[in-house]
Amino acid sequence: MSVSEKYNSVFISVFNVEASVLGHDFTSDTVDNWDSITQLSLVTAMEDTFDIMLDPEDILNFKSYLAGKDIVAKYGVTF
Amino acid sequence: MSTRLLEGKICLVTGANRGIGNAIAERYAEEGAVVFANARNEGSLDVWAKQCSEKYHTSVIPLYFDITDAAASKAALLKIKSDFGRIDVLVNNAGMVTYELLPMIDFEKLRAMFEVNVIAMIQLVQLASRIMTRQKSGSIINMSSVVGVQGVKGQLGYSATKGAVISITKSAAKELIEHNIRVNAIAPGMVGTERFTAVFEEKFKDKIANIGIGRLAEPNEIANVCVFLASDLSTYVTGQVIGVDGSASF
Numbered sequence: 001m002s003v004s005e006k007y008n009s010v011f012i013s014v015f016n017v018e019a020s021v022l023g024h025d026f027t028s029d030t031v032d033n034w035d036s037i038t039q040l041s042l043v044t045a046m047e048d049t050f051d052i053m054l055d056p057e058d059i060l061n062f063k064s065y066l067a068g069k070d071i072v073a074k075y076g077v078t079f
Numbered sequence: 080m081s082t083r084l085l086e087g088k089i090c091l092v093t094g095a096n097r098g099i100g101n102a103i104a105e106r107y108a109e110e111g112a113v114v115f116a117n118a119r120n121e122g123s124l125d126v127w128a129k130q131c132s133e134k135y136h137t138s139v140i141p142l143y144f145d146i147t148d149a150a151a152s153k154a155a156l157l158k159i160k161s162d163f164g165r166i167d168v169l170v171n172n173a174g175m176v177t178y179e180l181l182p183m184i185d186f187e188k189l190r191a192m193f194e195v196n197v198i199a200m201i202q203l204v205q206l207a208s209r210i211m212t213r214q215k216s217g218s219i220i221n222m223s224s225v226v227g228v229q230g231v232k233g234q235l236g237y238s239a240t241k242g243a244v245i246s247i248t249k250s251a252a253k254e255l256i257e258h259n260i261r262v263n264a265i266a267p268g269m270v271g272t273e274r275f276t277a278v279f280e281e282k283f284k285d286k287i288a289n290i291g292i293g294r295l296a297e298p299n300e301i302a303n304v305c306v307f308l309a310s311d312l313s314t315y316v317t318g319q320v321i322g323v324d325g326s327a328s329f
Contacts, residue, residue, distance in 0.1 A: 051161070
C-alpha cells in the first residue's frame with residue numbers, strides 16, 4: 001500500500017466514506033461528523049499508521065484532508 | 080507463575096538517579112517490571128541499572144533526558160512505545176524544591192520550579208496518556224507532598240507546585256478513567272533521602288516532633304505505595320492523594 005493509500009485508508013475508516021470524496025473539500029467545516037472526538041480518533045489512527053506522535057498544535061490544526069497531509073509530512077512522511 | 084506484582088509491566092520513573100525516585104525504580108525492578116529510569120546526566124545510571132537488571136532478572140533501562148525539554152520528553156515516550164508498544168506505568172517523581180520565606184521568594188527559581196514540578200508533569204501525563212489510551216489501561220502516579228495538602232511556613236512556592244500536582248491528578252483522573260487509566264498522587268512527609276537529611280539536620284531537626292511516628296520515612300516506604308498504585312492491587316483506585324507521612328502535621 002502506498003503512503004497516499006495508507007493516509008486515505010485512515011480517513012475511510014474513521015469517517016466511513018469512499019476514497020472518491022477525499023479532497024480539498026473534505027474539511028471539519030464541510031464534514032458533518034468531524035467533531036473534536038472524531039478529530040482525536042483521526043489523529044490517533046494517523047499516528048499509529050505512520051508511527052509518529054503529533055504535537056498538540058498539530059492535533060488542533062488537523063482540520064482538513066489537505067492540511068493533514070502537510071502536518072504528517074512534517075514528521076517525515078513523504079507522499 | 081510469577082508472584083511478582085509488576086511482572087512485565089512497562090514503567091517509566093522520572094528522577095530515578097537518587098532518593099525516592101531511585102527507590103521506586105529499584106522496587107519496581109524487584110517486582111519484575113521493565114523499568115525505564117530517567118535522569119538528566121548522561122551515564123549516571125548505567126552501572127546501577129546493569130546491577131539492578133542482573134539482581135532482579137529484568138530490564139532496567141536508563142533514559143537520559145531533561146523533563147522540561149518537551150521534544151526530549153516526547154522522544155523518550157516514543158522510544159518506549161517503539162521498543163515495547165505500550166507503557167503501563169508513569170511515575171512523575173522528578174522535581175525541585177526550595178526553602179524560602181515569603182519575602183525571600185526568588186521568582187526566577189519559582190518559575191523554574193513550576194516548569195519542573197508542574198508544566199513538565201502535565202506534558203508527561205499528556206504524552207503517556209496518549210499511548211495508554213490506545214491500550215485502554217495504565218497507571219499514572221504523581222509525586223505531591225504533605226506540604227501541598229497542608230501548606231507550610233517557609234515553602235510557599237514549593238507547596239504551591241505540590242498543590243498543583245494534586246489538582247492535576249484529580250482532573251486527569253476524571254478525564255482519563257473512561258480509558259481505564261488511573262491517576263493518583265502520593266503525598267510523602269519528611270523522607271530520609273540523602274538530599275533531605277542534610278537539609279533536615281541543618282534546618283528542621285526540631286520538626287521531628289511534628290511527625291507522629293517519630294522518625295523520617297525511608298525512601299522504600301514511599302516506593303512501596305508506588306508499587307501498590309502501579310499494580311493490579313489498586314485497579315479501583317483513582318483520583319486519590321495518598322498521604323505517606325507518618326502522621327505529620329505542620
